[in-house]
Amino acid sequence: MRFASLFLEPRNGDIANNRPLRKALSFLVAVLILSIVLFASFAALRYQWNWEAAFRYRLKFLEGWLTTLKISSVSFIFAFILGSLSTLCSRSRFLPIKYLASLYVELIRGTPLLVQIFLFYYVIADAANVQNRYVVGVAIMAIFSGAYISEILRAAIEGVGKSQLLSAKSIGFSEYQTFRYVIAPQALRSSLPALAGQTANLIKDSSLLSIIAISEFTLNAQEVNAITYSSFESFFPLAIGYLIITLPIMRLSRYIEESLRYDT
Amino acid sequence: MKLLLRDVVKRYGGLHALDGLTLEIEDTNCLALIGPSGGGKSTTLRLVSGLEAPTSGCLLVDGEEIGNDFERRRQFRKQVGIVFQAYNLFPHMTALANVALPLEKVHGYPKADAIQKARSLFERFQLEDHMLKKPAELSGGQNQRVAIARAMAPDPDIIFLDEPTSALDPEMTVEVLDAIYSLIETDKRIVIATHQMGFAQRAADTVALIAEGKLVEAGSSNQVIENPQTIRGQKFLAACLDR
Incomplete structure (x- = not known):
């Protein structure tokens, strides 16, 4: 329960609980989930990346x-x-x-x-x-x-x-x-x-x-x-x-x- | 002031707000319109202040017809002041600008004079500390006093007040009523729609009781409020005393 509460927004916008670190952590989790989905999709595609050509x-x-x-x-x-x-x-x-x-x-x-x-x-x-x-x-x-x-x-x-x-x-x-x-x-x-x-x-x-x-x-x-x-x-x-x-x-x-x- | 309304009808869609109202007031400085909510006193006030045109009937204020002509009603509104129940100040302007802007734009004051005049009114109503605040930052009573200042700034012939204390708590009501008393003391002529019977009796010299879109009775304030002659009037005033 304590672990889950790390990711919960305080119910009534309580400012004391409004910790920026916790927010950042949750944001990272969201980014992580999105990245995993993207990487998994591209891995399934077996795509050969060629960034150099684009960079030119x-x-x-x-x-x-x-x-x-x-x-x-x-x-x-x-x-x-x-x-x-x-x-x-x-x-x-x-x-x-x-x-x-x-x-x-x-x-x-x-x-x-x-x-x-x-x-x-x-x-x-x-x-x-x-x-x-x-x-x-x-x-x-x-x-x-x-x-x-x-x-x-x-x-x-x-x-x-x-x-x-x-x-x-x-x-x-x-x-x-x-x-x-x-x-x-x-x-x-x-x-x-x-x-x-x-x-x-x-x-x-x-x-x-x-x-x-x-x-x-x-x-x-x-x-x-x-x-x-x-x-x-x-x-x-x-x-x-x-x-x-x-x-x-x-x-x-x-x-x-x-x-x-x-x-x- | 002299007021004459003859067979005045005002309809909003199917609703008969006024249903043939006839009212003749010969000479009064402060007229109070009393009566039940929805009975037609606010509508009467809107008509005699030139805000709206009657559906039919004849309407004279100080012998001047202010009925159906759009431009004539606008000219009339320039000569009078109007105060609303919900203050109706402009929320995007400071309190001072609310009072000064009409002076400058409608009455042709140079900007500095308009501001100077508005300032002196804020001092008179003890609002100096609030001049530069927006209406949302002021209490209801303060807003209503700003609205009164706005209405009286161009030295109008008559000030019309539409239930100016109905949205206020008792303390703010006293604040606003005091401001209205001070208008009466400076010989401003006033027409006020109100539910404050005590105020109506003390401040007004004439009272008109309006219900169901018609005049029930009119006369001196003491007589109408203390000793109503009609059954409808007795019923309404008894209900007021019960509270």
């Missing part, structure tokens, strides 16, 4: 990783602008605009990103005569992510309590002032965790841009793969490369969530 292409990995980072950040900025616009439109009293926004959100959220990439790249970008595939890639990711951000912001705005709106009304705020000083600051804050999560999604989803030959992280890893006749030696760095970006973002998201919980 380390710059290609780095370039791809940086491209992914760049595409994702620029996409996120445009996605946020697009999402905010769409949210504003969805609150419009002018119905065609309102329906346009809801069509955008529903069509994008209801179809696979892969389909959107093909449609956008081979039909729309072609018709609009956009040659630069990176511009197309950023546009696709911004449009895709924008629909999700729009929903996040809409939910956050609707989450601002009715009593706040009544209060804004009572002090004589106009609709614009109510939005500017009451709704927007609170909605933005409460949507931060979800927005951070959406950023991580955007980064991972941008791997699909490899199918239209944008040399981001995933495509470069696939190329190393093809050149060196290896497979896992390029996929492991790929996974780790994404984790280097997404883990801190998810941590940040969790942190914001926790810190918002304490002051309403």
